[in-house]
Amino acid sequence: MKTIKPVSLLIILVLLTTLSWQMSSAQTQPDIQLDTVEIYILPEFNQPNVFMIYEITLDESLQLPQDLIFEIPADAEVIRVINYTSDDRPLEINYQVSRIGNWKDLLITASTRRIHVEFQDPNLVRQGNQRQFEVQWVSLYPVSSLSITVRQPLGASAIISNPPLDEIEVQEEDVRYYSADLGAIPAGELVTFSLEYTKAPGDITFPALPVEPAVPIDTAIASGTPSQAMVVLWLLVVIVAIIVVIGLYYWWFKAQVSNESERLLQGVGILNPEKQYYFCHECGMRTKLGDRFCSNCGSELHKPTQFESISVEK
Numbered sequence: 001m002k003t004i005k006p007v008s009l010l011i012i013l014v015l016l017t018t019l020s021w022q023m024s025s026a027q028t029q030p031d032i033q034l035d036t037v038e039i040y041i042l043p044e045f046n047q048p049n050v051f052m053i054y055e056i057t058l059d060e061s062l063q064l065p066q067d068l069i070f071e072i073p074a075d076a077e078v079i080r081v082i083n084y085t086s087d088d089r090p091l092e093i094n095y096q097v098s099r100i101g102n103w104k105d106l107l108i109t110a111s112t113r114r115i116h117v118e119f120q121d122p123n124l125v126r127q128g129n130q131r132q133f134e135v136q137w138v139s140l141y142p143v144s145s146l147s148i149t150v151r152q153p154l155g156a157s158a159i160i161s162n163p164p165l166d167e168i169e170v171q172e173e174d175v176r177y178y179s180a181d182l183g184a185i186p187a188g189e190l191v192t193f194s195l196e197y198t199k200a201p202g203d204i205t206f207p208a209l210p211v212e213p214a215v216p217i218d219t220a221i222a223s224g225t226p227s228q229a230m231v232v233l234w235l236l237v238v239i240v241a242i243i244v245v246i247g248l249y250y251w252w253f254k255a256q257v258s259n260e261s262e263r264l265l266q267g268v269g270i271l272n273p274e275k276q277y278y279f280c281h282e283c284g285m286r287t288k289l290g291d292r293f294c295s296n297c298g299s300e301l302h303k304p305t306q307f308e309s310i311s312v313e314k
Helices: 006-028 228-271
Strands: 034-043 050-058 066-073 077-084 090-092 095-100 103-110 114-121 125-127 130-138 143-151 156-162 166-171 175-185 190-199
Touching: 034 130, 034 190, 050 066, 066 114, 066 130, 077 095, 077 103, 103 114, 143 190, 156 175, 175 190
Parallel strands: 034 143
Antiparallel strands: 034 050, 050 114, 066 103, 077 090, 077 114, 095 103, 125 130, 130 190, 143 175, 156 190, 166 175
């Protein structure tokens, strides 16, 4: 008779303890029920793919906060996940994504009962003017009410869907919305929705938000023709600029002439001292260089300072 080794016995005890803890945890975990799930499909909204929105409301009986897992397509790009408070205040929440086969598990911790998920789905098929798209929804939790709403792309026509959609709303710019109510969906059931439409290649995608100018646009300027006020303003600017340039040139030219005259006078005094003559302040007789007294009247001569003009008294 073989005996069980202590190591093997220890492993068996650990496995039994883990299994019993998981069973106990599964029994005590509350049932998660989704009250409403609204799937919004916006083909070619602000990208050449499909913009998807999940609006999820949790059942009132569920305790919060609560860890939840939602399935999205494996190649989808999550944009953001939001919890909305009772007063409609958005709270950005963290999330984790892990790929499993054709799906991505989006793991979040909900702190309120309203959950908003946005992602881009690149699986829009284009063949000439034809567009095809398929949405699949599978939930780990039962849903009391599941609905699908589609926003008609700009320039789209011949829209075909399965299940069929009913037009529910027409907004500005002739934007149409279509919806279908699929009712209650049990946990684990796969729901498939297909959409086909025709769209001319020249039609641009409809922007996510309308672009408005920050200030009113002058129609004359926008059309390429300047207004009269702008023409007059520019003419005044040009005239003032010309006057300033002329004034600066005149000031510079006058300074240059003055400096040149001063240099000439200084050159005469230094190089030609014999030309530095002056007159007697009494009789007006011209004197010679070096004279201290007038040769005519005998008055003492007053020598002027350099380059000082001398007035003659008669």
